[in-house]
Amino acid sequence: MLFAKKKINKNPKFTFIDLFAGIGGFRLALEELGGKCVFSSEIDTECAKTYASNFGEYPSGDITKIKTTEIPKHTILCGGFPCQPFSISGKMKGFDDTRGTLFFNILEIIKDKHPEIIFLENVKHLKDHNNKKTLKTIIKHLEDLNYQTEWHLLNAKDFGLAQNRERIIIVGHKIKRFDFSKIKKEKNRTIEEIMDSKGNFEYLKPEEYTILPKSKWKTQLSGLIFCGYRNKSIRVNGTRPNTEHLSRVHKQPNRIYSIKGTHPTLPSQETSGRFWIYDGKKVRKLTLNECFKLQGFPEDFQKMSSVGACYNQIGNAVAVPMIKGVASQILLQLK
Ligand SMILES: C[S@@+](CC[C@H](N)C(=O)[O-])C[C@H]1O[C@@H](n2cnc3c(N)ncnc32)[C@H](O)[C@@H]1O
Numbered sequence: 001m002l003f004a005k006k007k008i009n010k011n012p013k014f015t016f017i018d019l020f021a022g023i024g025g026f027r028l029a030l031e032e033l034g035g036k037c038v039f040s041s042e043i044d045t046e047c048a049k050t051y052a053s054n055f056g057e058y059p060s061g062d063i064t065k066i067k068t069t070e071i072p073k074h075t076i077l078c079g080g081f082p083c084q085p086f087s088i089s090g091k092m093k094g095f096d097d098t099r100g101t102l103f104f105n106i107l108e109i110i111k112d113k114h115p116e117i118i119f120l121e122n123v124k125h126l127k128d129h130n131n132k133k134t135l136k137t138i139i140k141h142l143e144d145l146n147y148q149t150e151w152h153l154l155n156a157k158d159f160g161l162a163q164n165r166e167r168i169i170i171v172g173h174k175i176k177r178f179d180f181s182k183i184k185k186e187k188n189r190t191i192e193e194i195m196d197s198k199g200n201f202e203y204l205k206p207e208e209y210t211i212l213p214k215s216k217w218k219t220q221l222s223g224l225i226f227c228g229y230r231n232k233s234i235r236v237n238g239t240r241p242n243t244e245h246l247s248r249v250h251k252q253p254n255r256i257y258s259i260k261g262t263h264p265t266l267p268s269q270e271t272s273g274r275f276w277i278y279d280g281k282k283v284r285k286l287t288l289n290e291c292f293k294l295q296g297f298p299e300d301f302q303k304m305s306s307v308g309a310c311y312n313q314i315g316n317a318v319a320v321p322m323i324k325g326v327a328s329q330i331l332l333q334l335k
Pocket residue numbers: 020021022023024025026041042043044047061062063064079080081082102313316317318
């Protein structure tokens with residue numbers, strides 16, 4: 001069953017494919033720039049339902065089961081692929097073997113379709129994964145296919161969002177090297193600026209938290225303002241006198257952040273998806289709607305799954321304005 005009308009772009013500026021599509025963060029950004037999606041793939045049925053309800057077509061399923069001949073030619077190959085270790089069995093040939101990984105499937109599509117541009121996104125941790133070998137192998141394989149490949153860490157908060165979310169972006173092109181320094185940045189917003197005035201808010205009771213005196217609030221480089229913690233039971237055994245409260249603070253879900261700053265990265269593995277925020281009077285969590293705003297999704301985006309699955313989907317998604325910021329520079333520099 002489809003829920004939305006598919007957008008028909010009769011005069012596209014470029015075509016793209018949406019691999020590991022999730023709920024379509026790449027698609028939102030690239031369609032806004034005049035692109036036409038000619039193929040998408042997503043294995044998770046709940047994500048696929050959300051995708052269909054917003055874009056009017058179900059993505060194809062498991063990319064490992066799809067023949068490259070089923071994928072149309074396209075200008076930009078997009079994908080936020082899961083990060084997996086590569087086998088060292090290719091070492092003899094001078095590179096790690098990517099067979100059996102999802103990056104291998106991306107390479108197979110590139111070899112067959114020769115897209116002009118490769119545009120990949122991943123977690124910050126990819127940079128250091130397996131002693132930095134994973135990223136090196138990815139770059140080497142793309143360069144071996146004659147793509148001039150550059151990577152950079154970008155932060156969602158530098159694209160007008162109220163979230164500290166660092167991600168690695170990889171851009172490859174047949175002829176030119178992409179210059180990340182030309183990407184236009186925009187000042188971050190604060191949590192306060194994206195908060196809903198009404199909603200099903202989940203508050204903590206006053207006895208369940210401690211707000212530190214303002215002189216002790218810590219504004220971090222990331223824009224987060226740590227201002228208190230939950231009064232969870234504390235570990236006393238083995239702790240130095242007067243430092244007992246630190247055991248609360250060390251656990252990130254126990255920390256409380258001021259709405260005058262940014263929100264920590266929305267996690268992808270948890271269904272609870274958010275941290276505690278202090279609005280000057282009370283402590284609550286962000287609503288699902290506010291989480292979608294933290295990622296720059298439009299207000300009318302259809303949320304089709306259970307609340308838990310939706311938190312998971314939005315935590316896994318890309319920050320749309322960040323992808324749009326990179327994509328618009330890609331079009332300027334490489335097209
Ligand atoms: C990091 S998420 C990408 C989210 C997406 N960029 C967005 O904005 O929503 C990776 C996605 O890859 C999907 N995936 C994992 N293995 C896959 C496979 N074999 N074929 C297709 N999709 C797969 C997961 O279900 C997940 O939704």
